[in-house]
Amino acid sequence: MLSHAAANVNLTTEPEVDPVIAHALRQFLRESRIDMGDLAAEAGIGRATLYRRYGDRDRVLGEVLWAITQRGWARLWQASPQRGMARVIAVLDQAMRDTVASPALRALLERDPEAALRVLTSKQGVVQHRLVTGLADLIRAERGDDTSEIPLTELAYAVVRLAESFCYSDVITGAPPDIDAATGIIRKLLA
Numbered sequence: 303m304l305s306h307a308a309a310n311v312n313l314t315t316e317p318e319v320d321p322v323i324a325h326a327l328r329q330f331l332r333e334s335r336i337d338m339g340d341l342a343a344e345a346g347i348g349r350a351t352l353y354r355r356y357g358d359r360d361r362v363l364g365e366v367l368w369a370i371t372q373r374g375w376a377r378l379w380q381a382s383p384q385r386g387m388a389r390v391i392a393v394l395d396q397a398m399r400d401t402v403a404s405p406a407l408r409a410l411l412e413r414d415p416e417a418a419l420r421v422l423t424s425k426q427g428v429v430q431h432r433l434v435t436g437l438a439d440l441i442r443a444e445r446g447d448d449t450s451e452i453p454l455t456e457l458a459y460a461v462v463r464l465a466e467s468f469c470y471s472d473v474i475t476g477a478p479p480d481i482d483a484a485t486g487i488i489r490k491l492l493a
Contacts, residue, residue, distance in 0.1 A: 313375040313436040321345065322356060323365045330366045333409040338362070364421045364428040367407075371429060374400055375436070386444050387492050390437075394465065395485040401469050402479045415473045423466045430466070434458045441492070461488055 319327065325344045326336045338359055342352040356362050378393045378400075401407060410418045421427050438458035450457060468484035471477045 311372075311432045311436040311439065313372060313433075313440055314379045316376040317369060317372050319369050320365075322352070323362070323369060326362050327366045327369055330363070330370075330410075331406050333406050335413070336363055336366065360417065360421050361428070363417070367422060367429050368432055370404075370407075371397075371433060372436075379440075387441075390440055390444050391485065391489050391492060394437075394461070394488055395481065398465050398469050398479075398481045398484060402481060411470070411473050419470060419473060422470070423463075430462060434462050437462060457491065461491060464488060464491075 322341055322345045326341055329336050329340065336359060338349060338352060341356075341362065342349045345352065347355075356365070375393060375397055378396050379389070382389050382392055384392050407418075422429050425431065434455065435458075438454040441458060442454055452460075464487060465484055467474065468480055471479050
């Protein structure tokens, strides 16, 4: 089964995506529910083998959302003319805006908000864990020497949780997402 540790958490380069996850990604981007039977058939394996190798539907969905996240971050990172923490903040800002504007993600949040939040924001899921790890690495690389009073993993975790709260506030509290507010707070945290 795919694991936290086995995943590439480099946010600056586009990942290679496993063929089964690529098929699931195509299903997701069509704004449809990921069908494990279709995935097994596409891969030429039985459903039991699919579940043994990839885990349950939430795990597959997490891998799909991670692939989208990693690909988006890599494109934003490579396109950014900024350097240092300004680059990290600018990429975070645009990544949050892209998240809020994603039709496929919005469809998932409307169709199944509990599962969406569980997969996106749970410490048991792949997305949050890998995003925290990748963001901590970026902060370390862009800051150079770490003079922060807050350990980088804790800082990255706080930034990711803050971003989640503002990106998914419509589902969590009913308030519209407010990326400007999130970016302002993140800027102060990372300064």
